[in-house]
Amino acid sequence: MNAPRSATLCALTACLLLAGCASVSPDGLRGQVQALADGRTAGVAAPALPSSDPTARQQADAAVAQWLAQPLQADAAVRIALWRNPGLQARLAALGVADAQRVQALTLPNPTLTLGRFRSGHEREIERTLGLGLIDLVTLPWRTRWQGQQMEQATLDAAQDVVRLAFDTRRAWLRAVAAEQVAATQERMHEAADAGAELARRMARVGNWSRLQQAREQALWTDSAAQLARARLAAATEREQLSRLMGLWGADAHYTLPDRLPDLPVEPEASEGIEARALRERLDVRAARLELDRVANTEGFAGVAPWAGDIGLAYTRNTTTEQDTGHADVKRGWEVELAVPLFDWGGAARSQARGRTLQSAAQLQDVALRARAEARTAWLGYRTAYDLARQQRDAVVPLRRFISEETTLRYNGMLASVWQMLAEARASSQAVADALQAQRDFWLAEADLQRALAGTSGNSSSGIASAALPGAAAGRAANPEPQGH
Amino acid sequence: MKRRHFFSGAATAVAAASVGRAALAALPEIPQHGSADTAVPPSPPTGRPFRPVVTLNGWSLPWRMNAGVKEFHLVAEPVVREFAPGFVVNLWGYNGQSPGPTIEVVEGDRVRIFVTNRLPEHTSVHWHGQRLPNGMDGVSGLNQPAIPAGKTFVYEFTARRPGTFMYHPHADEMTQMAMGLMGLWITHPRLDAHGRHPLIAPADRDYAFLLNAFAVEAGTRTPRVNEMTDFNIWAWNSRVFPGIDPLVARRGERVRVRVGNLTMTNHPIHIHGHEFEVTGTDGGAVPPGARWPEVTTDIAVGQMRQIEFVADEPGDWAVHCHKSHHTMGAMGHDVPTMIGVDHRGLVAKIQKIVPDYMVMGERGMADMGAMEMPLPENTLPMMTGTGPYGPLEMGGMFSVLKVREHLAAGDWRDSGDYVQPPGTQAWEWRGAAADLPPAPVAPTAPAASTASRAGAATVRKPGPGGTGHAH
């Protein structure tokens, strides 16, 4: 009687140990997400992710308040977004939920205890059966590994979202700063047009100009008014977008932006090794590789599961008591329940798993291909944007300025009219606005390049911004669910 | 500009430039003139005697006598002409300058002129107004083949008629004249035994210049040769005021001024303080009975006028074309009139986008004469030139006749500003306004109260100091 009992205990202990290995990550895997995203968050060194710890939250709030008190720099905007973006917070919370679900999935079901009391003639029979579905125990090592891999994958996905949010915020910051500057330029231009139109009105009033000539200046004024209105709208829209990404509203959204974009770098980044770098560092490539490993791992199990079926193990102790004599007869024994692999030998499941492996391999190839192409395209866009911005800054703006200055000299000599001078000055301001936009486009292209090289594809970046995130566990519908329990 | 170089001076150099010496061994040397200053020629060293003209901001071409023939050598070539200090223009000219040197001969002289073409295209020389053999008239294609680039042609004829003439190309002449290729020709009269001529009186001062016009856009230095009407550089001998030398005379001297017009419009040339007579045209001397007194003579396109007067009124007297745009430097002909336009409140706005902006023309154009504002390179102000009493507000076809009590016969120098005798200058009325005679009012003038009704110009008067530009 002792031996089976100890065996039972051993089995139970083993189960408990295995189940105990799977514990919930205390920070909901945030540390891992942060480690993965590190160096990939739009040039910001080691930004922190939102913490569930109240003290850390207070510190973060203080830091945010401090950043918002001065002109908001791009780095600060990224840090605020990573702390405050509700979409990202939901995403990370979901990751914690998924982690808990994983742990739950690895917990063994409780054994069943069956008690029976039967009466037959003079006999009273008491039946005790302790049953345990063995399949969970048998597949525990596999399942532990899959669940681990799946969490790793979910963590990678979350890290990609962090990266996207960081770059989206940087892009939004660039757009907002540039839009404000452009609006300021348009404002100056409009003031000049305003002066021109007013002067034209006074010209017409004293009889120096016809209504026709006045109307032409008036038309310029209406054009510039419309342009200014559009520029102001663009500035407000871009700012809203930035605020939304940073998760700011109300008084917090009244921050000021710097009055200039960062200067262009002296030398653009070279194109050497960018594809290799993208393949080495991109998180989506890493995720696809992990996925392939995981799917390949399921192949062995898939063949066993159908016929291994529900292995049941039960220990029974029946006591039969003679009512008259009080003599008790004890019957003990083990019971094992096995599926008979008569029809399903697991072939279909195996080929299904093989198919999935092939699918994952192809997907990895596809992701790698996209990473290469995106790296090349992003670099090309980056380089072109650099050249255009340089040309606009070093050639177009000085040219326009020169033309404007020369026209002023001609105005000085009464060789040109004040309206010709104003027209050239407007063209010069427009060139400055265009240069601002070219500079912005360069930095946007730079952000795209950095993301394409180290982070991930930008395709689903809108997902995080919209704050409507699916749960992390539901995010991988394409993955085969571990079977058999 | 103020100092006049004499002919024998350093200004005349002998060029040994691109045409090879061996090739030109039989040719007279090529005199060159390096500055736009007036070079007063000496009495003729050879040939028949005459009293040379003074070419304003120009010079006369030396010659050599060769078996009784007067030989000249003209070289048509690209030159850089200084129109006024700080303003130079790429032109085509002769012997280093545009216009070319004045050729001076005496009636009856046999003249041989070597013309070397150092222009990039062919040329020819037409001797405007001369009686000469048909084959010497210089119309390329009609009278002769054009002189190809790099070649030398010879013209030879007898100067049969005294008078004032010109020479200029008659091959691609539109371009070549727009580029300044032209010169003066003076045939002095042959005098009788008493040193007299029946129609041509001896003159103490004999000035000559050509009217020429160029289209030189502000900031450029080469004329637009296709311009027909909108010229902006109105010049005498390719000089513009204040770059034009004055005409000086001692009081009582007989002054002759010869003016030829090679622009595309007429120029009414006006002299202050004196009446003159037109004593000659390119057709010759005007008979005394046909002369009448004038203070302005209109010189039509392609014409020459020779006017004479006795300089008997001391002072500094304006001599100018009476088309007022022709006494202006470069100006924008489509700049709107700003007179009377209120600029209050607008200057700061405009300065936001054009920091160097200043109001101009609000009270008229005279600001231009007083203000020193930066201009495009190689561009003269529209109005310039300053006299003892302030800006003259003139440019272009303007000079000064300076009549002085005491001046040596051979002294052609600028005699400085004239100092009016006390009490002979307009003065400021400093008495009470009530002492002024009442200003008469036209019977149709509107009453004072309606003068500022809507639509009427209200000119803002300049405040004290007159520098009210910073509104």
Ligand SMILES: [Cu+2]
């Ligand atoms: Cu004129």
